Amino acid sequence: MTLLSDIGRFLLMLKGMFKKLENRQMYWKELMRQCTEIGFGSLGIVTIISVFIGAVSTIQTAYQLVSPLIPISTIAQIVRDTVILEFAPTLVCVVLAGVAGSRIASELGNMRVSEQIDALEIMGINTKTYLILPKIIAAMLMIPLLVIIAMVLGIWGGRLAGTAAGIISPNLYDKGLASDFLPYNVFFALTKSYVFAFILSSIPAFYGYHVRGGALEIGKASTKAVVVSCVLILFADYILSALLL
Amino acid sequence: MIEVKNIQKKFGDKVVIEEVSAQMEAGRCNLIIGASGSGKTVLMKCMVGLLNPDQGSIFYHGNNFTTMEPEAKTLIRKEIGMLFQGSALFDSLTVEENIMFPLNMFTQDTTGEKLKRVNAVLDRVNLAGVNKKYPAELSGGMKKRVALARAIVLNPKYLFCDEPNSGLDPQTSLVIDKLIRELTLEYQITTVVNTHDMNSVMEIGDYILYMYQGKKEWEGTRKEIIFSKNQRLNDFIFASEFLRDAKDMRMLEETGKIPNDRNMDQMIRP
Numbered sequence: 001m002t003l004l005s006d007i008g009r010f011l012l013m014l015k016g017m018f019k020k021l022e023n024r025q026m027y028w029k030e031l032m033r034q035c036t037e038i039g040f041g042s043l044g045i046v047t048i049i050s051v052f053i054g055a056v057s058t059i060q061t062a063y064q065l066v067s068p069l070i071p072i073s074t075i076a077q078i079v080r081d082t083v084i085l086e087f088a089p090t091l092v093c094v095v096l097a098g099v100a101g102s103r104i105a106s107e108l109g110n111m112r113v114s115e116q117i118d119a120l121e122i123m124g125i126n127t128k129t130y131l132i133l134p135k136i137i138a139a140m141l142m143i144p145l146l147v148i149i150a151m152v153l154g155i156w157g158g159r160l161a162g163t164a165a166g167i168i169s170p171n172l173y174d175k176g177l178a179s180d181f182l183p184y185n186v187f188f189a190l191t192k193s194y195v196f197a198f199i200l201s202s203i204p205a206f207y208g209y210h211v212r213g214g215a216l217e218i219g220k221a222s223t224k225a226v227v228v229s230c231v232l233i234l235f236a237d238y239i240l241s242a243l244l245l
Numbered sequence: 246m247i248e249v250k251n252i253q254k255k256f257g258d259k260v261v262i263e264e265v266s267a268q269m270e271a272g273r274c275n276l277i278i279g280a281s282g283s284g285k286t287v288l289m290k291c292m293v294g295l296l297n298p299d300q301g302s303i304f305y306h307g308n309n310f311t312t313m314e315p316e317a318k319t320l321i322r323k324e325i326g327m328l329f330q331g332s333a334l335f336d337s338l339t340v341e342e343n344i345m346f347p348l349n350m351f352t353q354d355t356t357g358e359k360l361k362r363v364n365a366v367l368d369r370v371n372l373a374g375v376n377k378k379y380p381a382e383l384s385g386g387m388k389k390r391v392a393l394a395r396a397i398v399l400n401p402k403y404l405f406c407d408e409p410n411s412g413l414d415p416q417t418s419l420v421i422d423k424l425i426r427e428l429t430l431e432y433q434i435t436t437v438v439n440t441h442d443m444n445s446v447m448e449i450g451d452y453i454l455y456m457y458q459g460k461k462e463w464e465g466t467r468k469e470i471i472f473s474k475n476q477r478l479n480d481f482i483f484a485s486e487f488l489r490d491a492k493d494m495r496m497l498e499e500t501g502k503i504p505n506d507r508n509m510d511q512m513i514r515p
Contacts, residue, residue: 022350023350110336114333115329118295118329121295121322122293122295122326122327123351124319124320124322
């Protein structure tokens with residue numbers, strides 16, 4: 001019953017976002033602020049994760065490829081496809097659900113508890129449009145860009161680790177990267193990143209916006225938002241893979 | 246003028262407000278008083294549209310706010326300023342940006358004009374020069390005054406104050422009360438104040454609505470409250486010996502006599 005009621009309230013929240021804007025300039029400013037916070041605010045963690053994921057992928061793939069019949073450049077192919085298909089979009093978005101998602105939930109939760117949302121409502125501002133819509137749009141603009149950066153850095157991290165450990169030469173790695181490349185994989189990864197961006201921004205926004213109580217409830221809402229976002233991201237990952245691959 | 250007619254509000258099975266009616270005139274401080282949990286905040290939230298009453302109507306200058314289309318409600322809300330109990334200032338914005346926020350959202354004024362207006366209202370609440378400070382850098386009283394400045398920056402017709410004195414020392418409370426009263430008279434605003442501060446009742450209560458367990462128990466002016474025979478009201482307002490003495494003193498000033506059940510010996514103690 002609670003689940004159905006939550007789904008209903010979530011859909012009403014989404015419907016409520018699409019109202020006439022009071023002042024386009026203010027909404028644009030808020031969108032830019034959210035783009036900066038979600039995009040640049042998460043760039044550091046995305047860089048670190050991507051480089052290390054690529055590096056670890058190279059080393060573990062080399063460890064498992066023991067047959068002399070398999071060319072060494074296959075390592076680069078495997079790293080490329082794993083990073084593009086799964087690690088960059090899914091793992092980065094799961095981490096972003098923690099970083100950006102908890103920030104969205106706690107920001108809105110704090111605004112709710114300290115009556116800032118009520119203050120905006122009293123001013124005659126549609127708070128769903130002003131507070132939630134820019135966050136979702138900003139996530140859908142910035143997260144695919146972060147995923148592209150994660151792809152590049154992941155592949156580069158693999159090259160760096162492969163070369164440093166003496167597993168594969170840079171030339172062979174580059175050769176492996178270029179062979180049998182399917183642009184569709186990038187399209188698939190970006191499709192996933194749009195879906196995940198929507199999940200990791202709208203779910204925390206829902207939990208944050210509907211917080212009731214005090215500081216303790218903000219923490220609970222934030223945790224719940226991250227857990228639900230992560231589960232939904234993994235579920236969506238499975239569905240999209242089954243449908244599109 | 247705001248008219249409240251037979252408002253009822255339930256949360257689940259619990260009736261929080263029951264058949265409350267009141268008439269709040271412009272240019273007066275209309276106080277809603279009552280103990281914690283008596284329904285005064287819920288009544289105020291129903292009045293500003295943050296909660297929908299289950300029954301009854303609220304009229305703003307004769308227009309039924311409860312049955313209005315959302316667009317029409319938004320227009321009324323633009324004429325409302327509200328001072329929240331916790332000030333509700335936007336943490337990430339400076340004082341200047343907080344006050345300028347409604348101007349940015351709803352006016353086409355130039356930055357210079359907006360800044361001039363911000364400085365004028367800051368000056369009005371005796372806070373000139375704090376433009377660049379963040380809410381976290383202000384004291385409780387200063388936050389309330391900034392929130393009051395933000396509430397009046399668009400020249401509202403209606404001003405709602407939810408427990409404006411909570412958490413403030415008596416002297417700062419008096420400053421806030423004085424400001425609310427001055428602004429009400431200056432701009433002929435219909436001001437509604439939710440309070441259980443007895444100083445406010447006696448200083449600014451032009452019209453007082455006393456709520457008891459969700460119902461209207463008593464209404465009148467601050468002069469009438471002195472002579473009220475309502476036991477619940479008297480128990481609430483004049484809860485301490487000190488306040489009972491103050492009441493008797495005021496009665497003595499007004500009528501030259503004190504209640505039969507008390508005498509001067511009781512009143513004036515060492």
